[in-house]
Structure formats: structure tokens, C-alpha cells
Amino acid sequence: VELTYTAAAxxxxxxxxxxxxxxxAGRQLVIEEAIGFLRANGLAIxxxxxxxxxRATFTGLSNADAAFAxxxxxxxxEGGRAGVAYVAPRVEALPTATSWLYGLRKTELDRTNVALxxxxxxxxxxxxxxxxxxxxxxxxxxxxxxxxxxxxxxxLDDVFAGTGxxxxxxxxxxxxxxxxxxxxxxxxxxxxNDGSFVPFVTGPESSESRLVPVVVETGLYSxxxxxxxxxxxxxxxxxxxxxxxxxxxxxxxxxIETLAPGEQKVIPEILDVLRRKATGxxxxxxxxxxxxTLTVRFHETGAPAPxxxxxxxxxxxxxxxxxxxxxxxxxxxxxxxxxxxxxYGLRQDGEVRANVAVAxxxxxxxxxxxxAEVYDGATGALAGATTRSTLAPGGWIQWSGLLPAYGxxxxxxxxxxxxxxxxxxAYGVVNDGATPGSPAGTDDGxxxxxxxxxxxxxxAWRFAVVGDTHVTATSFAVPAEIASAILKESVDxxxxxxxxxxxxxxxxxxxxxxxxxxxxxxxxxxxDAGIGVYPVRGNHEADVPGGTAAWSAAFTGRYxxxxxxxxxxxxxxxxxxxxxxxxxxxDEYVNxxxxxxxxxxxxxxxxxxxxxxxxxxxxxxxx
Numbered sequence: 001v002e003l004t005y006t007a008a009a010x011x012x013x014x015x016x017x018x019x020x021x022x023x024x025a026g027r028q029l030v031i032e033e034a035i036g037f038l039r040a041n042g043l044a045i046x047x048x049x050x051x052x053x054x055r056a057t058f059t060g061l062s063n064a065d066a067a068f069a070x071x072x073x074x075x076x077x078e079g080g081r082a083g084v085a086y087v088a089p090r091v092e093a094l095p096t097a098t099s100w101l102y103g104l105r106k107t108e109l110d111r112t113n114v115a116l117x118x119x120x121x122x123x124x125x126x127x128x129x130x131x132x133x134x135x136x137x138x139x140x141x142x143x144x145x146x147x148x149x150x151x152x153x154x155x156l157d158d159v160f161a162g163t164g165x166x167x168x169x170x171x172x173x174x175x176x177x178x179x180x181x182x183x184x185x186x187x188x189x190x191x192x193n194d195g196s197f198v199p200f201v202t203g204p205e206s207s208e209s210r211l212v213p214v215v216v217e218t219g220l221y222s223x224x225x226x227x228x229x230x231x232x233x234x235x236x237x238x239x240x241x242x243x244x245x246x247x248x249x250x251x252x253x254x255x256i257e258t259l260a261p262g263e264q265k266v267i268p269e270i271l272d273v274l275r276r277k278a279t280g281x282x283x284x285x286x287x288x289x290x291x292x293t294l295t296v297r298f299h300e301t302g303a304p305a306p307x308x309x310x311x312x313x314x315x316x317x318x319x320x321x322x323x324x325x326x327x328x329x330x331x332x333x334x335x336x337x338x339x340x341x342x343x344y345g346l347r348q349d350g351e352v353r354a355n356v357a358v359a360x361x362x363x364x365x366x367x368x369x370x371x372a373e374v375y376d377g378a379t380g381a382l383a384g385a386t387t388r389s390t391l392a393p394g395g396w397i398q399w400s401g402l403l404p405a406y407g408x409x410x411x412x413x414x415x416x417x418x419x420x421x422x423x424x425x426a427y428g429v430v431n432d433g434a435t436p437g438s439p440a441g442t443d444d445g446x447x448x449x450x451x452x453x454x455x456x457x458x459x460a461w462r463f464a465v466v467g468d469t470h471v472t473a474t475s476f477a478v479p480a481e482i483a484s485a486i487l488k489e490s491v492d493x494x495x496x497x498x499x500x501x502x503x504x505x506x507x508x509x510x511x512x513x514x515x516x517x518x519x520x521x522x523x524x525x526x527x528d529a530g531i532g533v534y535p536v537r538g539n540h541e542a543d544v545p546g547g548t549a550a551w552s553a554a555f556t557g558r559y560x561x562x563x564x565x566x567x568x569x570x571x572x573x574x575x576x577x578x579x580x581x582x583x584x585x586x587d588e589y590v591n592x593x594x595x596x597x598x599x600x601x602x603x604x605x606x607x608x609x610x611x612x613x614x615x616x617x618x619x620x621x622x623x
Contacts, residue, residue, distance in 0.1 A: 107166055172200070206334070348403040536617055
């Protein structure tokens with residue numbers, strides 16, 4: 001494994017380099033102090049405060065999924081430590097266009113920092129952060145553009161300061177360069193400084209249900225829920241809770257929330273909110289411990305719609321001031337596991353302890369039967385396996401003390417689904433302190449999402465292609481019917497390879513602008529549903545005198561196209577990633593019947609490991 005460290009310029013930028021370590025089959029290496037390890041292995045990293053990015057490159061793998069890298073960052077707090085854990089995303093899964101960060105906030109209790117990193121090893125990238133007020137007023141704050149060299153990292157501290165926003169969400173876009181890049185947020189408790197890690201979300205949220213694997217009300221622990229409507233229309237949100245810890249006191253409930261366009265709600269103590277909405281469905285507060293799954297479905301005029309759901313579970317600090325907690329996003333159906341999932345980075349020793357949990361999808365047609373295999377990270381050997389557990393749809397189970405039960409100090413767990421026709425989510429939590437309430441610990445948890453295994457079939461997803469609609473200012477009924485039909489197909493995005501409007505040499509730019517307005521009106525249901533729509537010009541747009549300006553004026557705001565194309569082709573030629581694919585839209589009229597081949601070659605080279613690449617334009621590549 002090659003560990004390439006790039007020292008951040010904000011820490012002086014000194015000590016970058018590569019360290020190589022050998023990792024035998026099945027082994028897990030836990031490096032207690034990463035900067036010290038790199039320094040001890042030959043990197044000239046100065047003493048004092050240091051930081052940067054690490055790129056882990058594995059060779060000799062049995063398959064592309066047989067590797068994992070992650071980190072846990074902590075700081076002293078009370079009698080122990082507090083911090084966050086995060087999984088290193090695969091480079092090919094990183095965004096090259098717009099991404100989003102949800103659940104951010106600024107209150108007397110919390111502040112939010114945002115970090116941006118350039119994952120390219122060759123080229124710089126310029127990124128733009130826009131913070132949106134979560135109150136649904138469409139108020140925004142645009143931050144100065146940030147240019148990052150290869151491997152560079154920057155943190156924007158307390159991003160809500162001076163905005164007047166109490167909570168909201170952010171979008172990150174590429175201004176120049178090809179990326180890819182990483183983006184994440186951390187909201188920190190103002191007293192304990194404990195952080196909750198929020199990873200990026202790429203592309204518009206799909207219309208799939210969101211499985212929040214667990215929400216709790218157990219003694220000191222409670223869960224807040226984050227719901228976000230990124231669309232331009234009102235959406236209702238169905239919250240289906242299934243109680244697993246104390247079902248005899250109440251099996252759960254289904255209730256409804258309503259979100260205005262662009263609104264985000266942060267709902268503290270969600271189980272008590274659900275309890276009050278539907279009396280008797282969850283046991284009385286204070287008379288038991290409660291935990292279970294929450295399935296979230298967004299709807300707009302009765303049809304499934306996109307939205308975001310996430311949860312933060314925490315407990316008060318022992319001093320009585322401040323809190324500790326962790327954050328996790330809801331999982332769409334296509335992101336859940338079916339056959340197996342791995343939870344890496346687990347430890348149980350004198351400083352920390354670990355739990356592993358499984359949540360069954362509410363949409364399952366029947367129960368799932370699962371068991372956990374525990375592997376010793378020091379040897380790679382299978383140390384033991386649990387007995388089988390059966391979960392009804394929406395069911396949840398947690399295994400505590402798995403590692404010491406099999407004599408393992410550090411290792412990982414493979415969750416096996418013996419009913420692979422059904423789906424599930426799994427995760428781990430590393431808690432500070434050898435035992436709950438230990439004086440040498442805070443009980444702060446770090447969330448470790450499971451990684452679906454190689455035997456889990458790839459999740460299929462869909463996109464649509466529609467072109468040559470030739471809309472005029474008064475003729476757009478057929479494109480409107482097409483948009484309506486696409487909505488029923490549960491697609492993630494739509495490609496439009498030219499001739500959106502009639503245009504042509506005899507049209508004026510003003511007429512073309514009116515035609516594009518009619519086209520956008522016909523496609524509005526797709527935009528409202530959060531489905532990405534990506535057009536490029538055809539000859540009927542390119543032939544209009546002054547048509548380029550009309551095009552640029554039409555595709556702004558929520559209709560804006562990626563601006564990462566070559567010089568002079570912003571919003572005309574561009575690329576973006578979605579799921580496991582790269583999409584490249586080519587304008588063939590800036591240089592008539594030609595494309596910018598060096599730019600295209602660079603895009604393809606930067607995404608050589610992506611499983612799928614789709615290039616689209618109006619004219620055929622070959623005749």
C-alpha cells in the first residue's frame with residue numbers, strides 16, 4: 001500500500017512524500033498516530049501542528065473492492081477523548097461536478113466547518129461553496145472561490161458566522177479544473193468540541209426511500225433527525241418508525257412532516273416527536289429504552305420525490321455542559337447491501353470498545369436472516385461467527401462486545417445475509433472508554449458505515465435520453481408529455497443531445513430565448529423532482545445569430561450547467577459524475593463539427609477506472 005501524504009499549505013506545506021507498507025491478505029493495519037508514523041518512516045514532516053491529505057494506493061488486490069482505508073481523528077476531552085471517524089472514498093466515486101452537504105448548523109450549541117480537498121495528482125481545481133439558509137427563504141451566501149493544488153486541503157471555519165442563518169446546507173461546484181475533489185463538513189459542539197462528520201452527496205438526491213439505520217431514546221442517548229427538501233415545490237415526508245428494542249410497549253408509528261421548497265428541518269429528540277404525533281405507538285418516555293429504524297419517504301403531489309434524511313445521536317457530557325455524538329445519513333435502496341457487508345476499523349481494548357448493528361429494509365418482502373463473522377486484523381484469520389438473527393422488515397439488531405468474545409483486539413466484521421433477495425444496512429460504532437461509563441472515557445461514538453462486499457450485486461440505476469424536441473414558443477405539448485413519462489421511470493438524470501428548440505438560421509436570439517423558456521417550462525417537472533437535466537447544443541441552437549448568449553442566459557440558477565469545460569466553452573461543453581459513471585457533454589459548434597480533443601482526452605484519462613463512461617453530443621462521432 002502506497003500512502004502518499006500531501007502537506008496542506010495552511011500548515012506550511014512541508015513534508016510531503018510517499019511511504020509504502022506491506023499488508024498481507026486479510027490483515028488490517030491500525031496506525032495509532034498517522035503523522036508520527038509517516039515521519040518515522042522517512043517523511044520530513046516538521047514538528048508541531050501538521051495536517052494534509054493521504055492517498056492510499058493498493059496493488060495486488062484480489063478484486064477492486066478488497067481494500068479499505070479510513071481514519072479516526074480525536075482530541076482530549078474530560079477523562080477521555082472525543083472525535084470523528086470517516087471512510088476514505090474511492091477516487092472514482094469522488095465528485096467532478098456539484099455536490100451537497102446537508103444538516104449543517106450554527107447555534108449556541110454547535111458550529112460548522114467545511115473542508116475541501118483536491119484529489120487530482122496533476123492539476124489544480126477551483127471550487128465554489130454556496131451556503132443555503134435552511135428556513136426555505138432561498139437566502140444564500142457565496143464564499144470566495146478556493147483554488148487547490150494537487151492533493152491540497154483547506155478548511156473553512158465556522159461557515160455560518162455573520163450569515164444570520166441558524167442551520168442550512170451547502171453546495172460545492174467546480175469553477176475550473178477537472179477534479180475530482182472531496183468535500184465534507186463537521187459540526188462541533190461548542191463546549192466539548194466533539195465533531196460529527198458529514199460526507200458529501202453527489203448529484204440530486206434520488207426519489208428512493210431513505211433508511212436511517214437507527215434512532216434511539218435510551219437513557220442518556222437521544223437522536224435528532226435532519227430532513228431536507230432541495231426542490232422548488234412543497235413536499236410531504238412520511239416517517240415510518242419500527243421499534244426493535246421495546247416492541248411490547250409499542251411497535252412503532254407512521255407520521256407526516258411537511259417541508260416548504262428549499263426547507264431543512266432539524267428535529268431534536270425525534271422519538272418523542274413521533275410519540276406525541278401518534279399516541280400509544282411508542283412506549284412512554286422514561287419507562288424503557290427505545291431504538292429502531294426510520295424509513296423516510298418524500299412525496300410531491302402524491303408521487304415519490306427526492307429529499308435528504310440524516311440523524312445525529314448523542315448524549316450529554318458528564319460535566320453537564322455540552323454533548324458528544326455522531327451523525328449518519330439515510331441510505332437509499334440502491335446503496336444498501338444484499339449479500340454481505342464489511343465493517344472495518346473496529347477496536348476493543350483499554351481505550352475504546354466497538355458495537356456492530358444491522359438494519360433490515362422496510363421494503364423487504366419478508367424477514368432476513370443474518371450472522372456476523374469476526375476477523376482478527378492482526379492475523380487475517382476468521383476468529384468466530386455469531387448465531388443467526390432474523391429481522392422482520394424494518395427490524396434492527398446490535399451486537400455488543402463482538403471482538404473480545406472471540407479474543408480480538410482489532411479487526412473487522414463481515415455481515416452475511418442468508419436471504420440475499422432482501423436488503424439491509426450495517427454499521428459499527430467505536431466508543432471512547434473500555435466500558436460504558438468508564439472514568440477513562442467519554443462514551444463518545446464514532447460512526448463506521450459498512451462497505452457492501454464484492455458478492456453484493458451492483459445496484460442498477462437509470463437515466464433517460466431525449467433530443468430533437470424542436471420546441472417553439474407555442475408548441476411544447478409533446479416535450480411536456482415526454483417529461484411526464486420520464487417522471488414515471490424513476491430515472492436519476494436526463495441527457496438532451498441538442499435541438500431542444502426550433503431556432504435555426506432564420507431565428508433571432510430573442511426568439512430563441514423565448515423558445516428555450518418554453519422548453520424549460522415543459523421540462524419543469526423534472527427539475528422540480530430534483531432530476532438532473534443536462535442539455536448540449538444542436539445545430540438548431542448553434543445556427544441562431546447571437547444564440548450562444550441566449551443559451552448562456554437561459555441556463556442559469558437552478559438550470560445551470562457544469563462550468564468545467566475548456567476555455568471559451570463554459571456551460572457548453574462539460575462533464576459530471578453520477579453513481580459509478582462519467583458523463584461528458586460535447587458542444588460541436590464552437591469549432592464547427594469539432595470537439596476539444598485535448599480536454600476530452602484529459603477527462604477520459606482522469607476517469608480511467610470508472611466502470612462506465614457516456615459521451616453525448618448532437619452529431620455522430622463517426623459517419
